[in-house]
Amino acid sequence: MIRREIGRTGRDVNAIGLGCMGMSVAYGEPMNEADAVKLLHQALDLGVDHFDTAELYGFGANETLLGQAFHDRRDKAFIATKFGPVGNLAERTVRGVDGSEANMRRAIEQSLRLLKTDHVDLYYLHRKDPNLPIEETVGAMAKLVEEGKVRALGLSEVNADSLRRAQAVHPIAAVQWEYSIFTRDIEKEVLPLCWETGVTVVAYSPLGRGMLTGAFTREHKPQGNDYRAVISPRFKDGAYEANIALVEEIEKIAQARGASASQIALAWVLAAKPNVVTIPGTTRLANLESNLAAADIALTEAETASLDALAAKVAGDRYDERGMTLVNA
Secondary structure (H helix, E strand, O other), X not given: OOEEEOOOOOOEEEOEOEEOXXXXXXXXXXXXXXXXXXXXXXXXXXXXXXXXXXXXXXXXXXXXXXXXXXXXXXXXXXXXXXXXXXXXXXXXXEEEEOOOXXXXXXXXXXXXXHHOOXXXXXXXXXOOOOOOOHHHHXXXXXXXXXXXXXXXXXXXXXXXXXXXXXXXXXXOOEEEEEOEOOEOHHHXXXXXXXXXXXXXEEEEOOOHHHHHHOOOOOXXXXXXXXXXXXXXXHHXXXXXXXXXXXXXXXXXXXXXXXXXXXXXXXXXXXXXOOOEEEOOEOOOHHHHHHHHHHHHOOOOHHHHHHHHOOHHHOOOOOOOHHHHOOOOO
């Protein structure tokens, strides 16, 4: 197990945490509540203590699962949640981002109620509000720290300028970005700034939304209402086949090491910098156990160089056109 501190908070976590979104939304049918709670308990037993959720993940459904799982063992779980995106709760649609204090107040009270807790360990702005200065939003979030409702603040998918401006208002403990062998935008400016200023990078989708696991093939790919099949450019015809060919290169390294493609992908992310932690998601115990074993893998320079070369060959953006306007903001 690798343990790393979240920012300069003095609180360390297992560097391989658990992204909980897929239990409730995005990748097909949501998990049965009892099964999800059981998996969350098993994760704790295996040493996972960093659990990531958000209001957006089922508009409260995912936070409710975590509340059911951890209300009687709260001291064992480091819980991170997020606010910002707003929409029609009944229709499950997102209409924009609201980083105002009024929306933050509404969201945090709802999160605390659903999570069945009196505090959140790490509270993120899920996406920057394009209509508000980052200083205004972070200034409001800082009040929650003073009130004891939040222990530390985080930002998601912000650029280096926004991070600097936010840090001038209140310490930022973590920045969440998509980061994987296939997605390395963060390395240009944000990762170096985080390393310089003691901010933890929380790498979400370190397995490329499942693509880097090796579970998909040219014949077997996401279908139906799975988010990836509907709007993810990297899973569209043409791009998908090209990207699967790149995954086969990861699998060759994995096979030579007696490991899985997932483990190689996670080991690569963890080796980037000592301030990087990951939150791969899964709904299966076997996958969780496999992911945790990635902490024992140290890649060679030659293996790392081969993996580094893949990013430039990836086909398709990580989000659709609208989604790309909200990242690196």
